[in-house]
Amino acid sequence: MKIGRIVRVLEDKERKETIIKSDENRKVIISFYYPADENWKESRQALYVDLYSPREDEFISIFKNMLPYKENAEKENYLKSIKTNIYNDAPISKKAVNCPVIIQCSGLGSPRDYLTFNIEELVRKGYVVFTIGHLYDSMLTIMPDGKLIEMAKDELTQDEKKELIDIRKDDIIFVLNNLEKLNLDDDIIKNKLDLSRIGMIGHSLGGAAVFKASQCDIRIKAAVLFDASLQFFSLSNVVKNKQTLNKPVLNFRRGTFDYETSMKKYIDYMKNSLDADKFKEGILIYDNVLRDSAEEQKNLFHYLCGYKSFIKLNTSEHMAFTDYSIVKGEKMESKILTAKKAHEVINDLAVRFMDEFLCGNGKRYSSFIKNDEYITLIDEDGKSIKGTKL
Known part of the structure; x- marks a missing residue:
């Protein structure tokens, strides 16, 4: 299936x-994704680099540093060769009328179109998708x-990240306010x-912004959080005051979501790149992040009074919920999970969740979710629930 994409800039x-x-x-800045006209004949194969038109050179300059190849020519050739099904400015299908809407919000530093693996699946299943570009907090x-x-x-400091979340939340609401005019x-x-x-999907810091927007805007009917930055949720007081949110939420976590595993990975990753003082400072900050995340996991569990699903993708990392593996060309997410399978599982559950709780299509999600080799249900403490449904 060919998918079209257009770009619009909105001024608040x-x-x-x-x-x-x-x-x-x-x-x-927003990208709008939709089913392309079935009879349209493309002039050439769509490429991932097209998402960065008319400055494909900037995409290559930034992302080639991620690649394992030794020579720049190899890196550039790989980035120029990644195929996709997304065509800029393709004519829209005449069958695309009154489609359910998904709005995506990517993580801090990530480009707005960094979840195309998920966008393509959503459009194939009948949704149209908007991605939001929050200016000045993306690498590109x-x-x-x-x-x-x-x-x-x-x-950025933790306080500066909190400020960005509020700006992003206001950006989301601004886009929601403009959808009627665009329509x-x-x-x-x-x-x-x-x-x-209208449903929302957010990754990392984008997940925090999506959640905050969902708290205050009734137009958002369901939310999916891809390894959201829970440490910024700040729900302690609302839980103490017995306030609740009656909105379906899927809290989809990485497989390494626990203190010991996360801290060990952080130490292994940072120990050779920072001097002693910076390393100690980083450890203290990350300790607070992990403790706050654990606390907000509990608060979120009690704050949600509608359907809630807390799951993790076994053995996966934070960037499994993005196009990272596509751009880098990695085949494996872990020894157990391939990058392709990770995206298949993420897509399947996200689509099922939206089908049921946004579109009312039976028990597409709630009767399907279970423990298996890829997915584990987790409780308010982030611990596994064996053989139990939430």
């Missing part, structure tokens, strides 16, 4: 840009005119959206 005249010093209004944002916008800062006036999007069925 009610907010000024605050991430950088500027008198300009806050802008948000290409505007339609070719202007490159980079991250405002390479390193009325946009040449491609017009009459394609069913605005009574």
Whole structure:
């Protein structure tokens, strides 16, 4: 199936840009994904690098540093050869009318179109997808005119990340406010959206922003959190005050979601790259992150009073929920789990969840979710539940 993609830039005249010093209004860039016209004949095979048009060179310059090849020519050739089913500006299918809507929010530093493995599956299953580009907190944002916008800062404190989450939450609500106009006036999007069925998917810091938007906007009917940054949820007081949220939420965690495993991996990764003082500082910060995440896992469990599903993808890492393995060309997520299988499982459960709780298609998710070799149900403490459904 061929999938179309268009890019739009929205300007919020009610907010000024605050991430950088500027008198300009806050802008948000979005990609819209949809089924392409079945009779359309493409001129060539779509490539992953096309997502960064008209500055494909910037994509190659940044992402080639991730690759294991020794020579730059090998790196560039690989990045230029990644195939996809996504075609920029393809004509939209005439059958795409009143489609349920998914809005995606990627993690800190990640480009907005960094979950295409999931986007393609969602569109194949009848959804249309918007991805939100939060300017100045992505490593690479290409505007339609070719202007490159980079991250405002390479390193952020925990307080600065909290501020970014609030900015992202406001960006999400701003996009929601504009969907009705796009559905009325946009040449491609017009009459394609069913605005009574809007779901959200967020990864990492994007998951935190998605959750905060879901708390305050009733238009969001269901939310899927891909290894969200739970440490920023701040639910202690609302739980103490017995406040609740009646909204279906899938909290989908990486397989290494526990203190001991996470801390060991952090130490092994950082011990040779930082001096003693920086290493100690990093350990203390990460200790707080892990403890806060564990606490907010419990709070989230008690805060949600509607359908809630807490699961983890066995042996997986944080970036399993992104295109990282596609761009890097990695075949294995772990010794047990291939990168391809990880994406298959993530897609299957995310689509089933949205089918049931956004579109009302029977018990597509709740009667299917179970313990198996890939998925483990977890409780409020992040511990495995053997043979039990939440």
